[in-house]
Amino acid sequence: MKKLNVLIVEDSKPILQIHKHLVTKAGFNPVTAETFAEVKALEHMFPDLFCAIIDYSLPDAPNGEAIPYLLDHNVPGVVMTGMIDDKTRDTILNFPVIDYITKESKQAYTYLQHLLVKLRVNHLIKVLVVDDSVSAREYIKHLLKRHNYDVYVASSGEEAMKQLELHPDLKLIITDKEMPNMDGIELCNKIRSKYSKDEMSIIGISGQGNQSLTAKFIKNGANDFLTKPFCLEEFYCKVLQNIEFIESLDTIRKQANTDYLTGLYNRRYFFEQVSPEIVKRFDGSTNSTLAMMDIDHFKSVNDTYGHDAGDEILKATALLIQQHFSADYLAARIGGEEFCIFLDTLGRDEATLLMDNFRQEMENMSVEVGGNTIKCTISIGITHCCEKSFDGIMIKADELLYEAKESGRNIVITD
Incomplete structure (x- = not known):
């Protein structure tokens, strides 16, 4: 992500260092000026400034002159001041500043950092x-x-x-x-x-x-x-x-519903979302399609390269799943190296083609971990059926996944 510039206008060197640290920590690039004259010398950079942190009183601008100057040049400003009297406050708030913060405690600098972070994401x-x-x-x-x-x-x-x-x-x-x-x-x-x-x-x-x-x-x-x-x-x-x-x-909600490692939905959320749909479709005699997947020889990855490598494989697999299915179908990590995709009412042939394309991409994927290049394959079982419970459709998909494992792995088996 491109780092944005934040101008820090401050004549106190200790406070300037604090501000530089906070600005950097908030993900911005600090640009500094210690006098009003130095601010003016940076005018060529104004179009590239995200905002400015402006000290109210400078050696050559003791009455806040830098504030309207920067605002008039379309640089949004957060004003910092050591003066907390009502007159100074009213003077500052008469300008269209983002905010003003008094330098009276450590909390003021915590607030400033938080404000910078929020300003960066508030457009969302x-x-x-x-x-x-x-x-x-x-x-x-x-x-x-x-x-x-x-x-x-x-x-x-x-x-x-x-x-x-x-x-x-x-x-x-x-x-x-x-x-x-x-x-x-x-x-x-x-x-x-x-x-x-x-x-x-x-x-x-x-x-x-x-x-x-x-x-x-x-x-x-x-x-x-x-x-x-x-x-x-x-x-x-x-x-x-x-x-x-x-x-x-x-x-x-996100933490409760997603798997901490992969970012996919977790087993509980997957069951909560899919179970009512399965029951409803059974009443209407409508088929649902469910795919269960298991990374082949995953234990040997952990044994050979370590659990950190195994985690990287899981994350890479989850990313591939998100790229293929998340926009249209519900995907989840339901435990260990096992994943599940609810393919809604997709037909058996279409589901088989879709999942086999995923299997081939998984086969071609490689993950670099600790100087090692690791490749994995995946076995998939797909059922297209009408069951009265989610457990019923899961059992069918799991049986087909077991059949794929027994048939040599890296294969898609459909009922």
């Missing part, structure tokens, strides 16, 4: 802003864009629901309370009929001074609430907290 996070006021809608959109979020807008509750259909992977919805036809609370109810709080966050916003609105929003499905006019710092903190809440749950 979809946020919907719902407000019938154009100016309010655009203002919130502008604030979110400062933090690089992928922002969508809607002028009504009805339009918001349409956006939700187009973008079901939205992570956060920020909705105003006062809207015609469908207000923000009604919208919360509509959204919660489709998505739980674990899947999508909602922040309600209102200009009304009614204290009960917070409770109304929360009771009707919102995760959080803001009163207009809101404090910028509170806005960004609530946005970040609500998105990170959803991301944390996504991570927990």
